[in-house]
Every structure is written in structure tokens, then in C-alpha cells.
Amino acid sequence: MDEPSPEAGGRKRTFSDRQRVLEEKKLQQQKEEAERLRVEEEKRMKREAKRREKRDKERKEAMRVQRVDEQSRNDMSNYYGQNFSSAQSTLANKTPAKPSTVIMPEYDAFSEGMTPECIMGATDELGELCFFVKWKGTDDADxxxxxxxxxxxxxxxxxxxENIISWK
Incomplete structure (x- = not known):
């Protein structure tokens, strides 16, 4: 038998009282789930911001290295003069110097569960062969x-x- 409860005003709990309690519990669970999702989204946004910041920093560093390399070429050209044939041939035949250390991001998108969508290009400018990969569900590429x-x-x-091979 149902005992009278103080919250029900000393009367027996009816079906509508039980229904109301269940609805309150369900509402509370929905609020908790919404809060959990909000916290997860905040964490994801922070990870994404860190990743973007790190990628931008690496790009700036690569651009700085490229500017220094261009400046050193210009300095050589200015030193030897425009009409100095051996300097021109040396500069024309010079292959870009690769960095002595591999500048690779510490971030690993695969371990974050990101899925690659396509490979947009390839380079060995970072000291080893790298693919420029676009990720599914985002505009980011690394x-x-x-x-x-x-x-x-x-x-x-x-x-x-297969796409870059040209058969003649």
C-alpha cells in the first residue's frame, strides 16, 4: 500500500503524482544531457582552436624560412652582380635547401579520430614527403x-x- 507522503500533503500518491515525478526526472536527465553536450562542444572547440593556432604558427615559421632563403638569394645576386655569369648559373641551378630538421606538427589528427576526405597535394619541403590532407566535416587541411x-x-x-600520373 502507498503510504501518505509529506510532499503530497499527507495524502496517498496518485498516478498523476507519480507521472509528475517521472516527468521531472526525465526533464532533469535532459538538462544534464544538454549540459554534458555543451561541455563536450566547448572542449572540441578549444581543441580545434589550439590546432588552428599551432598550424598557423607552423605556417608563419615556414613563410619566415622561405623569406630568409629568398633574401639570401637576393644578397648573393647583389654581391656578384646581375651580369656575373657564374653567379647566375649557380643561382639558377641551385635547388632550394631543405631544413636540417623536420618541422612536423606534434598534433596527430588521426589519433583525434578525424577522417581524411582527400589528398590535395604533396611536398617534401618539410624534410620528408608529406601529403596535404583535407579532413571530412571541416575546412581544415594539414x-x-x-x-x-x-x-x-x-x-x-x-x-x-593515380590522379597525378600522366600517361603518354
Whole structure:
């Protein structure tokens, strides 16, 4: 038998009282779930902001290195003069110097659970072969070492190579 409860004013709990309690519990659970989702979204946004900041910092560093390299070429040209043939041939045949250390991001998008959408390009400017990978569900793209790309998305690597091959 149902005992009278103080919250029900000393009367027995009826079906509508139980229904109201269940609805309050359900509403409380919905509020908790909404709060949990909000916190998760905040964490995701912070991770994304950190990632963007790190990527921008790396791009700025790469641009700075490129400007220094261009400046050193200009300095050589100014030193030897425009009509000095051996200097011109040396500059024309000079391949861009690769950095002595590999400047690779410490961030690993694969471990974050991101899925690659396509490979947009490839370069070895960072000291090793890297693919420029666009990620699904975002406008972001990052340089990924070819070794990692071959492990995590071999079909995309194969498709990329198939697209750039020109048969004559």
C-alpha cells in the first residue's frame, strides 16, 4: 500500500503524482544531457582552436624560412652582380635547401579520430614527403607524413597517385 507522503500533503500518491515525478526526472536527465553536450562542444572547440593556432604558427615559421632563403638569394645576386655569369648559373641551378630538421606538427589528427576526405597535394619541403590532407566535416587541411598516410588511408594515397600520373 502507498503510504501518505509529506510532499503530497499527507495524502496517498496518485498516478498523476507519480507521472509528475517521472516527468521531472526525465526533464532533469535532459538538462544534464544538454549540459554534458555543451561541455563536450566547448572542449572540441578549444581543441580545434589550439590546432588552428599551432598550424598557423607552423605556417608563419615556414613563410619566415622561405623569406630568409629568398633574401639570401637576393644578397648573393647583389654581391656578384646581375651580369656575373657564374653567379647566375649557380643561382639558377641551385635547388632550394631543405631544413636540417623536420618541422612536423606534434598534433596527430588521426589519433583525434578525424577522417581524411582527400589528398590535395604533396611536398617534401618539410624534410620528408608529406601529403596535404583535407579532413571530412571541416575546412581544415594539414600536412601529414606520407608514412602515416600510407598506414591510415592507403586508398586515398593510391587514388592521389593515380590522379597525378600522366600517361603518354
Amino acid at each position: 600536412f601529414v607524413p606520407a608514412k602515416k598516410a600510407k598506414i591510415h588511408c592507403p586508398q586515398l594515397v593510391i587514388r592521389y597517385y
